[in-house]
Every structure is written in C-alpha cells, then in structure tokens.
Amino acid sequence: AQKVTQAQTEISVVEKEDVTLDCVYETRDTTYYLFWYKQPPSGELVFLIRRNSFDEQNEISGRYSWNFQKSTSSFNFTITASQVVDSAVYFCALSEGGMNTGFQKLVFGTGTRLLVSP
Amino acid sequence: EAQVTQNPRYLITVTGKKLTVTCSQNMNHEYMSWYRQDPGLGLRQIYYSMNVEVTDKGDVPEGYKVSRKEKRNFPLILESPSPNQTSLYFCASSLSGTSEAFFGQGTRLTVV
Numbered sequence: 001a002q003k004v005t006q007a008q009t010e011i012s013v014v015e016k017e018d019v020t021l022d023c024v025y026e027t028r029d030t031t032y033y034l035f036w037y038k039q040p041p042s043g044e045l046v047f048l049i050r051r052n053s054f055d056e057q058n059e060i061s062g063r064y065s066w067n068f069q070k071s072t073s074s075f076n077f078t079i080t081a082s083q084v085v086d087s088a089v090y091f092c093a094l095s096e097g098g099m100n101t102g103f104q105k106l107v108f109g110t111g112t113r114l115l116v117s118p
Numbered sequence: 119e120a121q122v123t124q125n126p127r128y129l130i131t132v133t134g135k136k137l138t139v140t141c142s143q144n145m146n147h148e149y150m151s152w153y154r155q156d157p158g159l160g161l162r163q164i165y166y167s168m169n170v171e172v173t174d175k176g177d178v179p180e181g182y183k184v185s186r187k188e189k190r191n192f193p194l195i196l197e198s199p200s201p202n203q204t205s206l207y208f209c210a211s212s213l214s215g216t217s218e219a220f221f222g223q224g225t226r227l228t229v230v
Contacts, residue, residue, distance in 0.1 A: 006160075033216050045161075045208060045221040052216070091160060095216070104149055104168060104215050105176065110160040 003027075004094050006109035013082050013116055021077040021112045023092030029053075032096040034068065034075045039111070040088040048090075051075065082116045089113045120145045124209050124222035131199055131229055139194045139225050141209030149212045150192040151176070151219070152184065154205040161208065167192055168215070199229040 003026040013019045025034065036048040049059060051068050059066045063080045079086055092109045122143045131137055143150065151166040153176075163176030167186040181203055183195040192211075196203060206226050210219040 035218070043206075043224055045210075045219075047218040047220075050216070050218055093161075104151060104166040104174075104212075106151065106163055106166075106219070107177070108153075108161040110158060 004092055004107050004109035006090075006092055006112050008112045009110070010113040010115065013114070015083060015116055015118050016081050017116075018078065018080050019082050019114065019116075021079075021090050021092075021114065023075045023077065023109060025073050025075065025092070025094045027073075027094060027096050029096040032094060035093040035095070035106075036066065036075075036077050037091045037093065037108075038088045039091065045091075048077075079114075082114075084116050084118055087114060087116045120220070122209055122211050122220050122222040124207070124225050127223060127225060129225065129227050131227070133200055133229055134198050137196050137199060137227075139196075139207060139209075139227070141192045141194065141222060142190050143192075143211040143220070144190065145211060145213070145220065146189065147211035147213050147220075148189065149215055150186065151210045152182070152192070152194045153208045153210065154178065154203075155208060155224075156205050164194070164207075199227075201229050203227065204229050 005024045032053045034051045038046045056068050065078045067076045089111045091111045095106045125140045148169050152164040153161040155161045162178045164182050165184040167173040206224050208224050209222040212219045
C-alpha cells in the first residue's frame with residue numbers, strides 16, 4: 001500500500017530563516033504523482049506543486065523550492081527566508097493506481113505545522 | 119469565479135440522523151473526491167469519482183455514501199452518523215486524474 005510520511009509534526013523558526021519540510025513516500029508503482037498543499041490558519045487547502053515520477057528535476061518558485069529524489073523516495077520542500085505568512089500546515093500527497101483509478105487514489109501525509117515568528 | 123462550494127460549512131447533528139453534505143464545482147471538472155481531516159491523521163480519502171455514475175472507494179469509505187448523477191455535483195451522504203464521524207470534511211475537484219485538486223472550504227461536522 002502506498003504511504004506518505006511527514007516525520008516533522010511541528011517546526012518553529014524565526015522570520016528569515018530557511019526551513020525544509022521532509023516528505024518520504026512508499027509506492028510499488030513506477031508511475032505516480034507527488035503534490036504539496038498548504039493549509040493556512042484560515043483552513044482552505046492551496047495547491048503548491050505537482051511532480052510526476054519521471055521528472056526528477058528540482059523546482060524553484062520564488063522562495064519555495066522542491067527536491068525530488070527517487071533514490072531515497074523523498075520529495076522535500078524548502079522555504080528560503082521564511083516569512084510570517086508562511087505559517088501554515090503543509091501536506092505532502094501521493095497519487096498512484098494508474099489509469100484504473102485515474103490516479104485519483106490520493107494519500108496524504110499527516111502534515112507539518114510550520115510556525116514562523118517575527 | 120472558479121470554485122468548489124460545500125454546504126453546510128458547519129453542522130451539529132445527533133447520532134443516527136441521516137445527513138447530506140453537498141458539493142458543487144463550476145469548472146466542468148470530471149474528477150471529484152471527498153476527504154476527511156482529523157488531528158494527527160492528515161487528510162484521508164473517503165470516495166472519489168472519475169465521471170458521472172463512476173465512483174470508487176478511497177481509504178475510509180465505511181459509513182459514507184456518494185453519488186455522481188451530474189458532473190458538477192458530488193454529495194456525501196451519512197445514512198446513520200456516529201460520533202466517530204465527527205471531523206472536518208473537504209470536497210475537491212480536478213480537471214484530470216493527474217492535475218491539481220481544487221478544494222472546497224470544508225464542512226465541520228459534529229455528531230453527538
């Protein structure tokens with residue numbers, strides 16, 4: 001069965017610090033998709049990034065960057081120069097199952113709560 | 119505005135009283151899903167649907183039913199709610215199985 005582990009339950013940093021949120025996954029499929037979502041204190045879920053299993057290039061978007069390593073089954077998320085507005089719960093998610101399920105079987109990690117203080 | 123709308127946002131009910139949480143999307147998405155979020159457990163998928171009349175179980179389907187009679191709507195039905203179904207529920211839709219999901223604002227359900 002697929003599984004997503006976010007071992008860091010909560011991280012506290014001071015503004016301007018860099019922080020990395022870890023995500024380790026397990027799957028037997030060769031084709032799968034990985035996602036990160038953000039849940040700010042207001043409660044909505046916001047999409048951040050999607051990565052398919054064939055694309056191991058790292059991605060950078062402003063202060064956000066993602067490191068995907070198939071060799072270690074990890075898809076880590078780094079925030080550079082953190083800001084108070086980055087305070088949120090961050091979820092990593094894995095979808096697999098191929099076309100039988102339309103890749104709609106989505107498994108989330110338990111989330112990492114990031115607290116950025118001024 | 120593209121959105122996924124859930125109703126109600128908050129609901130307190132009693133054990134055994136049937137209820138329905140509605141979900142509607144205006145993006146013409148084929149894929150829709152329901153999740154529940156519980157402290158320490160993250161989000162867990164209840165049911166998903168790849169198209170009208172096509173639904174399948176997620177990881178925690180027990181005690182829930184869904185239907186997909188129209189593309190835009192995907193209601194979640196609790197035939198006989200129990201206290202262990204007290205949770206925060208999210209509906210989501212996506213254009214395809216591999217694209218990002220758009221989530222509703224959530225429904226906080228309390229079963230007493």
